[in-house]
Amino acid sequence: MTVPAQRLAFEIPAEDLQVPRARTLVRAHLNRWGCSADSDTGAAALLLLTELTTNAVRHAATSPIAIAITVDGAGLCIAVHDRNPSRPVFTGRAPCTDATSGRGLSIVAAVTEELGGALTMATDRDGGGKTVRVHLPWAAPALCAGVLPSDTSPLGVRQSGSACRAPLRPAPANDTREVEDRV
Template sequence: MEILGSVPPEQGQAPPPRTPMAYEGVWRFTAPALDCSVPQARHAVRDLLVHQRVPVTEELVQNLLLIVSELVTNAVRHAALLSPEIAVELSIGRDWVRVAVEDNHPYRPKALEADQGQTGGRGLLLVQAITAESGGAYDVEHTAGGGKAVWAALPLAPAVSVAVRATNPRRAR
């Protein structure tokens, strides 16, 4: 497993020595490009966050799961013909969590303004809004195999949020 750090140091400076947090790492799993993979991806991400004891707030978890749902749904709906399998990658650093959904379709999706009469088509707008509101980043990258990876990275909330809940229930309200 490759351990990824936070922001790299400025050029010419040595990175400060640090011990990785126990929850840091990169996990990747694949799933068929089917509708049933959407809830499976959500559950896998939630379970991994719990298993690794990542210091996340419930709001961050909900935002992250919504992003996973939207990105996996888009891959299933728009890339399944050229990509019968998709990959979900969760990268967790000391100060951030990043989710990427990769498929083999070369089309680079764009967030489209949907009109009031449409019931769908707002998924990427939602991902962008959640990411921006959280102070995170969102992008689409081409993969070496000719497909794409759509990703969003969100900053982790201060670690005290989980510790406070566990030790002082009055402060967690």
């Protein structure tokens, strides 16, 4: 049986207080779709969402930040897009023990690898932004099929059947499709 994708896409302002809002919204949708946000993978997904969104808010500091969560037969995808042209630098090394920041992408990479997932970054073709995506294999999506009766949630967030690779924003006339790199 093919599992139809469940997708949540929304934007937040680049403000620290919006990170918990994003996490709460995603938690509610995962649970509503029948994919427990309290499972190991669900909890990891919320941690990854928090780290990616915090990085976009703190380092990109551009508004809005677009977030998409897709659950389908292939697993769970978290995508965070901002319009800052700077790409995060991932060295694969942990920061100094007394550093007060710099662990976010290391945490994302480690958790993603531990769960057998993939971490990718795609630069907008116009060079004006980027999308960081995490794809996690998850057996739970088979339980998520057909839960939503309509394409709009009670929270007013538009749903669609798009897959993880779908752009987070409509493509402008000058074609700013993404160029993807595996992290």
